[in-house]
Amino acid sequence: MTRILLTNTPWHDKKHNKWHGIRAGCRWPFIMNTPLPPADTLGYYNTYPFFMGYATNYLAWQAKVGEIFFYDALARAHTYDKFYDGVKTMDPDIVIMETSTPSIENDLEIAGKLKLDGREIALVGPHATVYASKLIKLPQIDYVLQGEYEIGAYEMCLMRKKKVYPCRQIINIDTIRYPYRDESVLLYADGFGQDKYMEYPQLQVWTSRGCPHECNFCLWRSTMTRGYYRRRSAKAVCREISDCMRSWGFRSVLLDDDTFNISDKHTVEVADGLGHLRIQWHAMVRPDTCSWESFQAMRDNGCVGLKIGVESFSQNGLDYVKKGYNATRLTETIDFLIDIGFKVFLSLMDQIPGENDEDRAETYKWLKYFVAKGASYQHPRLTALPGTPLYDTSEKKEKWADYGKFY
Numbered sequence: 110m111t112r113i114l115l116t117n118t119p120w121h122d123k124k125h126n127k128w129h130g131i132r133a134g135c136r137w138p139f140i141m142n143t144p145l146p147p148a149d150t151l152g153y154y155n156t157y158p159f160f161m162g163y164a165t166n167y168l169a170w171q172a173k174v175g176e177i178f179f180y181d182a183l184a185r186a187h188t189y190d191k192f193y194d195g196v197k198t199m200d201p202d203i204v205i206m207e208t209s210t211p212s213i214e215n216d217l218e219i220a221g222k223l224k225l226d227g228r229e230i231a232l233v234g235p236h237a238t239v240y241a242s243k244l245i246k247l248p249q250i251d252y253v254l255q256g257e258y259e260i261g262a263y264e265m266c267l268m269r270k271k272k273v274y275p276c277r278q279i280i281n282i283d284t285i286r287y288p289y290r291d292e293s294v295l296l297y298a299d300g301f302g303q304d305k306y307m308e309y310p311q312l313q314v315w316t317s318r319g320c321p322h323e324c325n326f327c328l329w330r331s332t333m334t335r336g337y338y339r340r341r342s343a344k345a346v347c348r349e350i351s352d353c354m355r356s357w358g359f360r361s362v363l364l365d366d367d368t369f370n371i372s373d374k375h376t377v378e379v380a381d382g383l384g385h386l387r388i389q390w391h392a393m394v395r396p397d398t399c400s401w402e403s404f405q406a407m408r409d410n411g412c413v414g415l416k417i418g419v420e421s422f423s424q425n426g427l428d429y430v431k432k433g434y435n436a437t438r439l440t441e442t443i444d445f446l447i448d449i450g451f452k453v454f455l456s457l458m459d460q461i462p463g464e465n466d467e468d469r470a471e472t473y474k475w476l477k478y479f480v481a482k483g484a485s486y487q488h489p490r491l492t493a494l495p496g497t498p499l500y501d502t503s504e505k506k507e508k509w510a511d512y513g514k515f516y
Contacts (some may be wrong), residue, residue, distance in 0.1 A: 111175030113266060114201035115165050117158050117183045118219050119192050120212045121145045130212055132183055133158035133234065134297075134313075136329050136367075137494070138209035146186045149296065155184040157297040157313040157365070160233070160257055160333060161207060162288030167259035170286055174266045175202075179289045184296050193222070201228060205254070205262060208234040210495050217249070224249040231265060233258050235332040239496040241273040256333050257318070259285070278337055282318055283345050290353065299363055303414045303485065306452045308360040308389050312353050316346045316379055320367035322395070324418075325431045325498040326458075329367065332496040340375055347382035354388065361413075364392040370399040370407075377406045384410030391415070396442035397434060404446060414452040417443065421461055421468070422475040429463025430491070430499070440475055443484075453484045458491040 121129035122145075129145045132138045134156030146153045158181060169177045178199050182192040196204070204223050208216045213236050220230045231252035232244055241253040254261040256276025265274050279285055300307040319334035320327070330336050353359055362383070369392040370376040376399045383390050391414035392407070421427050424436040447453055457472065464472075476486060493500040 111203065111266065112178070112199065112201045113168060113175050113203045113205065114178040114180060114196065114199055115161050115168075115205045115262075116179075116196075117161060117181040117207045118216065119182050119187055119189050120215050121188075123189065129186070130183070130215075131156060132209045132212050133161055133181070133207035135209075136327070137492070138211055138235075140211065145188070148186045148188075148191065149293075150186065151295060151310070152298065153186070153296070154299065154301060155297045156299055157288070157294070158184075158207065159288055159313075159315055159365075161205075162290070163257075163285065164205070164233075164259045164262050165289035166286040168262055168266065169289070171263055171266075174263065179291065181293060181296075185293055189219075192219075196223065196228075197226075203229045203231060203251075203266070205231040205233055205258075208232050208236040210236045217247070221249040229269075231262070233262075235328050235494070235496055238276070238332045245271070245273050256335060276333075276335060278335070280339065282339050283341050287349050287352075290357070294353075294357060299365065301416075301454065301487070303391065303416075303452055303454050306414055307391065310357065310359050311361045311363055312350065312357070312359040313363045313365045314346065314350060314353075315366055316341050316343075316364055316369055316375070317366045317371065321371065322368065322433055323431050324420075324433075325502075326491065326493060327367075328494050328497055331498065334367075338371070340371070343375070343378035343382045346379055347386060350383070350388070351386055354386065360389065362388055362390040364390065366393055368393065368395050368398060370394045370403065373399050373403045376403040380407045380410040380412065383412070387411065389413050393418075396439055396446070401442070401445055404451075405449060408449050408451060412451070414454065415446060416454045416456065419443075419455045420458045421464065422457075422472040423464055423468035425468045426458075426461040426464045426472065429461055430458070436471075443479060444482075447479065447482045447484060453479070455479060455484055455486040457486060457488045459488050460490045462491075 117133040126144045128140050130140050165179045168174050229251040233254045238255040245253045251271050252265050253273045260277040261274035295310045298311050317340040319338040321338040393416045427434045493503040
């Protein structure tokens with residue numbers, strides 16, 4: 110029987126332990142300027158690798174595939190030596206590895222070492238998707254799976270032919286199993302900017318896949334989901350959360366969709382279901398895709414915090430990144446959300462080329478105003494990652510490793 114490992118490999122400072130990276134599950138892979146945490150320790154920032162988790166259970170559900178293993182060595186803060194020992198114990202025939210642009214040199218080095226042990230190597234993730242035709246020519250790479258890769262992984266396992274397997278998307282995502290979870294699921298936590306308001310352990314869930322909006326910097330829309338938006342039923346979402354609460358004792362939920370609140374109907378139905386579960390929850394939202402009444406329904410049903418991709422408070426900046434916001438309506442809605450009791454986290458971008466000094470002053474004016482009202486925020490520089498429309502039009506191309514240094 111074929112043994113197949115899906116893994117998010119280590120990525121940290123080997124020499125001085127001054128930094129570690131965040132890769133799978135993160136829409137903008139980046140480097141944290143902090144040492145590698147203690148192995149298998151709760152309470153550190155980790156994003157659940159949804160594409161990897163869904164693909165794991167998709168393969169496990171199929172007949173004639175083999176024995177499937179899930180190993181998020183990065184979330185478990187395992188060193189390279191511990192990772193290689195773990196792989197040796199599992200002894201897979203095929204290793205499916207997550208990749209990203211800032212970690213790709215690290216990823217290929219690991220692939221080469223695993224290949225020397227006689228294992229077949231498949232690359233997945235945004236970087237593998239964009240540079241598939243080049244990566245498949247490398248001697249240590251046997252397969253490249255593009256985009257969301259459940260079906261591609263299944264085809265690869267059946268064919269075992271060295272080639273690029275193009276993205277084939279699942280249309281009805283209510284028909285597939287929940288993503289894989291074991292005891293390591295308790296390690297995932299995304300309280301970025303909202304830690305003091307959040308209860309742990311935290312469950313991360315998707316209520317949809319993809320996003321219909323066309324922000325030109327968005328990595329996953331361009332590489333993983335290809336802009337194809339699908340939503341799950343509220344019943345299926347709440348059943349998954351209820352099952353996980355019973356199994357693992359979660360005390361809060363993060364709806365980690367690209368955008369949760371697309372349409373009033375979906376927003377209110379999920380909110381109502383979570384209200385019946387009586388659990389604290391948070392969500393990734395846009396301020397312009399549902400009504401204020403739907404936001405109020407979220408608040409009334411236990412939603413505590415909102416993460417909002419603002420990018421800029423100037424219309425020039427918003428237009429440059431093709432955000433689709435009206436700047437005036439944006440500030441009005443955020444003001445409303447804070448006033449009705451939400452803990453709001455604002456994600457902005459510095460150094461947007463389309464902005465002038467007046468635009469930047471406008472952003473800082475509103476940021477100061479909302480922080481005074483209790484909002485938290487991040488303000489890293491705008492980075493055009495390969496695969497995005499913004500990268501295609503950007504004059505500045507950086508070394509791969511530098512793309513993780515946003516802050």
